[in-house]
Amino acid sequence: MLEPLYQDIFKAFLPELILAGTVLFVLLFDLGWLSDAPMARRRTVAGGLSFLGCLAAFFLCFRSQLEIRLSQGMLNVDSLSLLLVSVILVLTGISILLAIESLESPHVGEFFSIILLATIGLLILVSSENMLMIFLGMELTSLSLYILTAFDKRRVQSIEAALKYFLFGGLSAAVLLFGLSLIYSTTGETDLKEVYWILIAKGPLPIGVLGMIMVIAGFGFKIAAVPFHLWAPETYEGAPAPSAAFIASVSKVAGFMVTAKFLLVGLFGMMGSAAWYLIRPGWAPILAVMAAFSMVLGNFAAIRQVGLRRLLAYSAIAHSGYMLLGIISQNSGARGALIYYVTTYAAAMIGAFAVVHLLESQRGNDRLSSLRGLFQSSPVTSLCFGVFIFSLAGIPPLAGFFGKFYLFAEALEPASGVFGLFWLVGLAVITSVVSFYYYLKVLKQVFVMEAMPDTRSFATPPFTPFILVLIASGILLLGCFPHWFTRLIEPAMKAHGF
Amino acid sequence: MTDISQLALSILTAVPLFGAVMVMVLNPGCRHYSKRWSLGFSLVATFGALLICYGFEPGKEGFQFEEEYLWLKNPVVYYHLGVDGISIVFLLLTALIIPFSIALSKSPDSNPNLYFSLLLLLQCGLTGTFTALNFFHWFLFWEASLIPAFFLVRLWGGRQRAATAGTFFVFTMVGSIAMLVSFLALYFALGTFEFNELAEFGRQGLLTEAISQHVEIAGLSANKLSVLVFSGVFLGVAVKIPLVPFHSWLPDTYTQAPTPVTIVLTGVMSKMGVYGMIRLLLPIFPGQIRILQDVLLGLAVLTIVYGAFAALQQTDLKKMLAYSSINHLGYCALGIFASVTVVGTEVHWITEKASALNGVVLQCFSHGITASALFFMVWILESRKGAGRKLGGFSGLRSKAPVFCGLCGVAAFASLGLPGLSSFVGEFLIFKGAFSLAPTAALLSIPGLLVTAVFLLRFFQITFCGPCPAESNHFADLNSKEILTAVPLMALIVILGVFPDILIRLINPKAIEIIAHLAP
Amino acid sequence: MLAWTIYLTFIGAVALLLLPISVRAVRFTALATALAGLLISVIEAILYHAIAFQEPMQIIVRKDWIPDLGIEYLLQYDGISLVLVLLNGIIAVSGILFSWNIRHREKEFFSLFLILIGAVYGVFLSFDAFLLLVFYEIAIIPKYFLIAIWGSTRKEYGAMKLVLYSMIGGGMIFFGIVAAYAASGGQTFNLEVLAKFEYPLLFQMIMFPILFVGFAVLAGLWPFHSWAPTGHVAAPTGASMLLAGVIMKIGAYGALRVAMTFFPLGLDYWRGPLSVMALIGIVYGACNALVQKDFKFVIGYSSVNHMGFVLLGMLTLHEIGVSGAVLQMFSHGILSGLLFAVAGTMVYERTGTRELDHLSRMMLSRKIPFVAVIFTLTGFASMGLPGFSGFVAELQILIGVWSAFPWMAIVAAIGILIGVAYNLRTMQTVFFTEPSPDHVMEMPGSSVISLPEKLGACLLISVSLVVGLYPRILLDLIYPSLHTPMMKALIEGGGH
Secondary structure (H helix, E strand, C coil): CCCCCHHHHHHHHHHHHHHHHHHHHHHHHHHHHCCCCCHHHHHHHHHHHHHHHHHHHHHHHCCCCCCEECHHHCCEECHHHHHHHHHHHHHHHHHHHHHHHHCCCCCHHHHHHHHHHHHHHHHHHHHCCEHHHHHHHHHHHHHHHHHHHCCCCCCHHHHHHHHHHHHHHHHHHHHHHHHHHHHHHHHCCCEHHHHHHHHHHHCCCHHHHHHHHHHHHHHHHHHCCCCCCCHHHHHHHHCCHHHHHHHHCHHHHHHHHHHHHHHHHHCHHHCCECCCCCCECCHHHHHHHHHHHHHHHHHHHHHCCCEHHHHHHHHHHHHHHHHHHHHHCCCCHHHHHHHHHHHHHHHHHHHHHHHHHHHHHHHCCCEHHHHCCHHHHCHHHHHHHHHHHHHHHCCCCCHHHHHHHHHHHHHCCCCCCCCCCHHHHHHHHHHHHHHHHHHHHHHHHHHHCCCCCCCCCCCCCCCHHHHHHHHHHHHHHHHHCCHHHHHHHHHHHHHHCC | CHHHHHCHHHHHHHHHHHHHHHHHHCCCCCCCHHHHHHHHHHHHHHHHHHHHHHHCCCCCCCCEEEEEEEEECCCCEEEEEEECHHHHHHHHHHHHHHHHHHHHCCCCCCCHHHHHHHHHHHHHHHHHHHHECEHHHHHHHHHHCHHHHHHHHHHHCCCCHHHHHHHHHHHHHHHHHHHHHHHHHHHHHHCCCEHHHHHHHHHHCCHHHHHHHHCCCCCCCHHHHHHHHHHHHHHHHHHHCCCHHHCCCHHHHHHHCCHHHHHHHHHHHHHHHHHHHHHHHHHHCHHHHHHCHHHHHHHHHHHHHHHHHHHHHCCEHHHHHHHHHHHHHHHHHHHHHHHHHCCCCCHHHHHHHHHHHHHHHHHHHHHHHHHHHHHHHHHHHHHHCCCCCECCCCCCHHHHCHHHHHHHHHHHHHHCCCCCCHHHHHHHHHHHHHHHHCHHHHHHHHHHHHHHHHHHHHHHHHHHCCCCCHHHHHCCCCCHHHHHHHHHHHHHHHHHHHCCHHHHHHHHHHHHHHHHHCCC | CCHHHHHHHHHHHHHHHHCCCCHHHHHHHHHHHHHHHHHHHHHHHHHHHHHCCCCCCEEEEEEEEEHHHCEEEEEEECHHHHHHHHHHHHHHHHHHHHCCCCCCCHHHHHHHHHHHHHHHHHHHHECEHHHHHHHHHHHHHHHHHHHHHHCCCCHHHHHHHHHHHHHHHHHHHHHHHHHHHHHCCCCCCEHHHHHHCCCCHHHHHHHHHHHHHHHHHHCCCCCCCCHHHHHHHHCCHHHHHHHHHHHHHHHHHHHHHHHHHHCHHHHHHHHHHHHHHHHHHHHHHHHHHHHCCEHHHHHHHHHHHHHHHHHHHHHCCCHHHHHHHHHHHHHHHHHHHHHHHHHHHHHHHHHCCCEHHHHCCCCHHHHCHHHHHHHHHHHHHHHCCCCCHHHHHHHHHHHHHHHHCHHHHHHHHHHHHHHHHHHHHHHHHHHCCCCCHHHCCCCCCCCCCCHHHHHHHHHHHHHHHHHHHCCHHHHHHHHHHCCCHHHHHHHHHHCC
16 A cells, blocks of 8 residues: 555544644633633634634535545545534534533633544544544543533532543443454454454454454443443533533544444454344344343433433433444445434434523523423523424424434335344334333423413523524424435445445 | 106105204294294195195006116115105105194294204105105115104103103114114125115015125024024114014103104104015015014014003003004004915915005004094193093093094094094904914904903093093183194094095005015 | 415414414414315315316325435325315314314414324325325324313323324334335335335234234224323313314324235235224224213213224225225214314313213203204214214225124124214213202303304314215215225225
């Protein structure tokens, strides 16, 4: 293989570089020139700059035809990775915009720059095909997220959540690293594509299998699938709302994509099958069991929650269960469905957490009962919230519905007419019916119940509703015209040969 | 003129309906307004019926004044009307009794409009039933006449009207639905609702086979299946007449209903059942009747005897007359079943059968008028003295009210079948046929005949003869209005007794036709 | 043009929500929207009469929607759809008339109401399985809010139960449709194409009950009917009219149009058990209605009874039986709408109670004779007396039943009889009881019947009468549609 030109390396890394530059700029502006300015202006400037950085990087990547593979897959830029990078940048941008008004900490510059750093990590995750780089990206992201979780250092819950997150995360990182090293020890390669060929040639080795299991454990943590989900409710509950939104959405997109990539590119030979009539050992049955438990546990645990954040956390676990279908299915179309699903899911989650933040800032807690009568006092926010929740629940004509439909349809492998995942899809459908129960419980408070006479009216900051409307209409449009997005996914998938 | 005569029956049906709507909708202050108008409308219908009777040619085979349009394609349903010698008798009876009942009614305190328009609706339903030749709308009218009857009892009846009306309705509906289901089975097997076509199947004896080809229930044999289908239809008409085990709705209903309504119930509505037997059971199911003939004749005898003895036990005059109605209609059932029993095509048998059938129709008509007349008399008694319709509530009225006594006597003697009055001819013809066709059954019903005489005479004796107690001193005789109301009926009773040929001329050709068409 | 029924209704719904207009204007806008929808469907029905026999299947719009999955935006109709579209239009208009005096969050009420109506139009007109599913699910959500916000007796329980049942049904449909799509090669969701595909036997045997029951849950198939009584009771009048009037029809329609045409072999296999279930529904619904103490519960169970006939009629696979089922859908829609209007608006708003025992002490036939007359007529229609729409429908169904399962005809007749009994009992108790003087209760509300109520009641009862006396109005739409390739295969496949 030819050594790549430096110019190529530069091109390939350009989005990350732009973000890194933005990090520096933000810190410079905020700490250097604006340290004495009023908070509002600091937030606006820092947030605005970060957003512009994301925007610039987005326009660079979106629909770019670049195709570069650095040595050993250190960076593998193709239309798929560019698409994922664009998605992550858009979602990050939205989170940043929302954070401008919802950030409560005085450490404005730090907050935005850490978000951007985490994003860099995520970008590396989705655009690398090298075990080393993947681990690197993972650590960069994770460390940033620990800080983000602990950002509200005056609140004990925030610190507690961060500590738990950190402990679980650290452990899982260690496990992941161990797994990666075991795989490396069998194959002697870090490039996932090479790993695939060597594993095929060598056949299943016990050490390789052990490595695979450890890798699954590591990634399972990232995507909060049962039984590696324990951190999620705590973190979602304790972290400051903007951080929680970021963790629940953007980081999940990257988490799923990297899991999919690692398993489907590197360990494709060890896939096995989770089809009910021919279960073969491999990672697919393991993931299938994880998925089944995630759906069941996530949905049923969510029913019992009285806090909105924990409810969203458990529902996120359930959604992880659904999304795992996209990886387990042998049908390549399912990956496309997975991208669609995780994107629209993330958008709805960002929106939902923004509303959670509004709720907490007005009512002081995130109990479901605090939502009571929200529709009367703040109809726009409520309608948007309705859209987010309905999208999560999978009601047409919202994106969440088409996502589910697309994912489940593809998981049944229409092209071959084989119904291997019959059982898992069936379970997903059943449990998603359960999920209606608690989603409706939330919306009942908003729309059905009338506000108590003594509750204060609900004041929203001026800018947030616009962004909420933006997200909501995005979800609505993507639901009505999913083709706008799937049209981008299909060719990218083909080009990558997923 | 041809155009009108082609629509004559539809118009005849529509007139009372139109009248009902008009009476209901128009609502001026005058209380008697609705009575007058409804009487007017029903008399128009009577006039129409007479016109049709005038235009009717007795000897002609088949139906006259026919109207036939395709109504529904699936199931195939024709709107098919027509009259023959039998239905025209029933049509005349309807046209006679309803105006009589309206003329008799006092405007009720609550909702007089509704009361009279319900009576008109009833007339519409009855007219429709007697002219329909397709099961579909025959059934429509059959049921449609039930609703006004139900409400007349329900809203203006006596003290126990709620329970009574409910029982009445439910009994009748049970019968109707059984009949409906059976007819649907017929439709499914034979593909038609037309009475003519169904009768043709019946005549050729294809019914059993067709049913067993298309319908299968729990491995029943063909015969049993066809009997099952027959029983459904039978139940429908038997409840309406009613035959004895299905009769228990009747005495209470007749008692609780306001007397003018009772007159309609007994005068015309019970005839729907008989008509149903002649129009449906006889031509379509001759084979099935033969299979069950012992049971059916037994039921008829039971009805006759039971009705008579039960009437004997009653002290309430209305109840007594109610049971006597059961008894009288039992003769009709006897005649009908008897006319199917013997298999044979000799002239002798045909004559006997035709005689029985003639008797049945005649009996229907004359029971219609005599029973109405008797109830009318009870109505007079009721209106004279509170709720005094107990047997023995009056006595010795002969001296106080000679006209009343005379008319009442005519009606009572007509009812017990005195020769020279209308009922005699009917009963005579029925028994003439029955004695040769089904001698056992005829013999067994004789006690019924005798007991009828006993209770009617006893009623007459107690009420009119003997000393007149003081409280009856003020009993007023019939006034001119009442006499005017009663006279047509009385005249008919006598005229028919003397010249039964007026009706037999209409009935006989058709009766012979039906008999001839019965399977050999 | 028929597509505009959907669009107009949705536009109306959004306009109501967004425009700052007075309550009065809200009502009239809603009414105008519903009337427009009805008008369009009536015109289309008249036009369709002329072409029904040549071209029973009419395409309205056909556009690629999501080409990757072969999903089309395909609106299409035949006579069956058209009959139900008409029903929906009528119910929409009368439902709004009977909701005229909603006094609480009016805008939202009418907006949700119209969304529901629009979605139902969509279900009846979609010939793409995905599109159908989308409309189906859209129809579910407004139901929840309509009941939970404006309902009465245990409204949140009723609403949640209803939605969860619908969603379970929705999930099964989802699964069934996706499976059919996958099994047929993942090319298209077009109903006609999917119906033509020959699925393997085992697959059909497994998937048919899932898809059928998924739809039939909404149609009130026993034993999945239990949402119906509680939901109906909890719902406000307008919503229960919609529930019984059209939502239950979505279920029956879907079962016929989707489940049965997709999997004829599976149908053959399951036909017996399912028709027994329908039969049990008939008898069970009637028996339950006979012993209820709450006015609306009676009607709720009567819906189960009537929908049993619909399902039984469809399962006969006999031309007449199926057409009877479609007619019964229409007829039951009209009648149950009217019954709920009487129970929920005309009586409940005046008396404040639905306990039969209390109502029986109020001598309602004297105080509100108009209502008594309307209810009586409706009761007679609902017992299937001839002259009303229900009769022709039940007659056709029973003919079909004679052909398919003769012994069931007898049981069904018993069901009809019990139907007579409960209708009579309700009528007697509510309107015609004369209590002893010391038991008399006053009727708290005014005895004046408002104009919208009169209009709505007359509209519905006259529709039932017209259809009862001249059923060809609808049968001429339905019959040709039973001879389209799609339905013909079904009727000839398992029928007589």
